[in-house]
Amino acid sequence: MEPHRQGGRLHAGRLSRRSEFPDPLIDTPGVAVPRRNVVVIMSDEHDPRIMGCAGHPVAKTPHLDALAARGVRFTNAYTPSPICVPARAAFATGMRVHQTRHWDNAMPYTGDPRGWGHVLQRQRIRVESIGKLHYRAEEDPAGFDKEHIPMHVVGGHGMVWASIRDPYVSTPSAKRMLGDRVGAGESAYTSYDRCVTSRAVEWLQDAAQRRHDPFVLYVGLVAPHFPLIAPEEFFSLYPLEGLPAPKLHPSEGYQRHPWVQAYADFMKNEEQFKSPQERLEAFAAYYGLCSFLDHNVGAIVDAIAQAGLQDDTTVVYTSDHGDNLGARGLWGKSTLYQESVGIPMIVAGPGVKPAVCETPVDLLDLFPTILEGAGIDPAPKMDARPGQSLYALAAASEDPERVVFSEYHAAGSNTAGFMVRKGKWKFHYYVRYRPELFDLEADPEELDDLAGDPAFAHLVQHMEAELRRICNPEAIDALAKSDQHAMIERLGGVDVASKMGAGGATPVPKSALAEAGTAPA
Template sequence: MLRLFLLLLLFAQSGLLFAEEPAKVRNVLFIVSDDLKASVLGCYGDPLCKTPNIDELAARSMVFDKTYCQGLVCGPSRQSFMFSRYVGASGSGPSMAEHFKNNGWYTARVGKIYHMRVPGDIIAGTNGVDHAASWTERFNAPGREAHTPGLYSLLNQNIFTTEEENRQSTGDPHRPFVTVESEGDGTDQPDYKAATKAIELMREHKDNPFFLAVGFVRPHYPMVAPPNYFEPYPIDKITAPQTLPGDHDDIPKAGLARSTSQKSGISKYPDNVKRMWAGYYAAVTFMDVQVGRVLGELDRLGLRDNTVVVFTSDHGYHLGEHEFWLKSNVHEEVTHVPLIVFTPGRKSGRAVTFAELVDIYPTVSELAGLSIPSDIVGHSLVPAIADPTAILRDIAYSGGGKQRSLRNDQWSYMNYGKDGEELYDMQEDPGQFTNLAKNSRYAEVLNGFRERLSKIQ
């Protein structure tokens, strides 16, 4: 009998006998950053960018290292993950937030969740392309954006000024290359206002189930933050992305970014490429502080033990890699995004499975004890939250229209229909410098990807 007891005790301590008992989920806090590439977060390996609050969340959570967006710009991506449908697909089911609302939960949007024009809708304080049926209430977080008083830099034109006239803003062609070292302490900024409102709503609704979606606009351009957020990132600490002569020669025209260093003019000012990185880092760090404010209030209210927290971004961003800028293509810098899921009562870890942003909807539904609608394409990630070695996807899909891609552990495949293909061996060539699509040695690999892509609607 004693031997049996000791054996049972050993199994229990090892986790082999009793399943981990998750806490009851009463709330979901869904945090979305804008234009945030996974690789700049400390918890995803960046040694310079300061993101202590997101890193602390990651240390408590399941981190999905191989997460890929489906849409390549803000609007399509956000529509895709909110409805768990691939870009361009039709459907009639409720959105993620609407699903919770229909099941009696209070749902609120603060800031940008569905598409908003940044800076246009932020300056105007308008709803953008919102989905009103998703929300019990919705709140915008306006700001002056490029018109914020402070040191304005238009880096592709090498302009630096504190004058408030003639700044590139809504609809202007050079607005993606604007940074502002703002006057004041940052309390006038949209993300600060969004965090403040989120804190207010958690206090107000702490006693009843809520689905609170908090959308931060940074690091989306213009990259605005007080000067102390720029100080940790002097350009002598920043290494510009590697570029190679003739890098574009083996990329189909359809795979080239719309904005390049040469087209934008920033190639004339090499140090300003580093200043763009400094502005991006500063905006990320400012956003991270706002995440910390929201999570800190979650703890103060005693809600951490019954709240699922999801942190992600709509897509990544080019900052001079391959001399590309912005987004709207299927290269790694755009498609690879962070996904961090904190689940009360579950152990932290790093999941090895591939994941897609469309998987968020079924995941939070299952964690909250709600049914999963039948017309969504995402897969629940709950098995990987319970066991980080579980493989739920061996490949991830991104894209829409003529730009489509598949990514697995070894290969990154990009297809532009009749306009060409790209294939990269990500184990040998993680920077995606050598396109193997025209190399006959890889015909079988290409055929396999073409067949798999043909089955995705």
């Protein structure tokens, strides 16, 4: 499929919030069904296994557990790309990264191609956002009537230095990616999430006064994304001596795949811990941030109920990607292993029967799900979009053979990485490197790579064929690098680009810090 062209992404003009021009995506009529409300809550960097309802031995997430108990939890959910900006552009558009060409954290969504928000706007359904979007700028027509305290990429261009992939450049900051400090306390990110949650609760209280005005509300929380600083009340839930040990650490003899080793050498997150004690505190802080996130999700879900909207509102909880959390000596996202590429996915609301669904799904499936939840028949809107409604997938017989796909073209990778999940098999294809193959039924922790075993050669060939039905990996790798090179040249070349963008977490908007009464951290 020909990728969508984004040649003017960085220099596009500002357009009106609601376009009055015909558009085949948003003007195609659909079957009218009763309109209801949808609240989508998206966290950042939440490993789907760090929830009580997922069976984690120490995670304390009572509100997410309660949401899952009255809805459907999808146990095999994946991100289209294990890094923020591409994943969020895919979420907005329902299209794969190589279709829209939002390759990395310097190529943010601008409202082109049109997404589910634009469909809602055309149908005159109120659609607003509160919190992190990680698009280009508030002024862009990204499919929301109003964006409340949005977090977008730095300067409208994002992390440009990380687009220089072959050869790499180091980060433009002496600060480590995970943050200057690790442990208990408050950060600009925890203040931001408190502010976002408070705004969401107020918004829902106001919506209760407009009961005949259907809405879709997107809420973007940043926890458990680094900096790894958790409020004391949540950090203290996790004594250091009781935390699970990370698997496959190189200090114990594990040898990373060469593509992954190149990424680890670039990021150096593990090496930057000041002591073994600080590393332990990083685990506790991540778990604490998951519980802090859970607390905020609970406040939002409670506000829906208190507003009398629960019987008319679908709640979706998900995340943009996961986090390696020390597995293989890796921190952050950006790999194709389960910890990084997996995401939580919970849907609860009217007509949703409680269940656990093992059919593989991904963020692209939220495009038709949000439309259907809002009372719009998604079928005429899907065009080249591969997603399917989660309502339909949950109601149907489980389909373990459904193929899901992810790709990575960003920081720390000198070639593209692709993932295909089909049935019990999970396949990683790295351009110019050897592949990996895992049997997730027998080996859910991905401890044993089968790709080099002659007994599984036919499966490697089969999974690569599945990948090539979706895209030509070598051609897509070349296209991504061409787009990145063109952007770097347009911005002034490697010397200029290497100094552009944050060296760590995206800064919190000043308006939110002022509202929270917090100084930037």
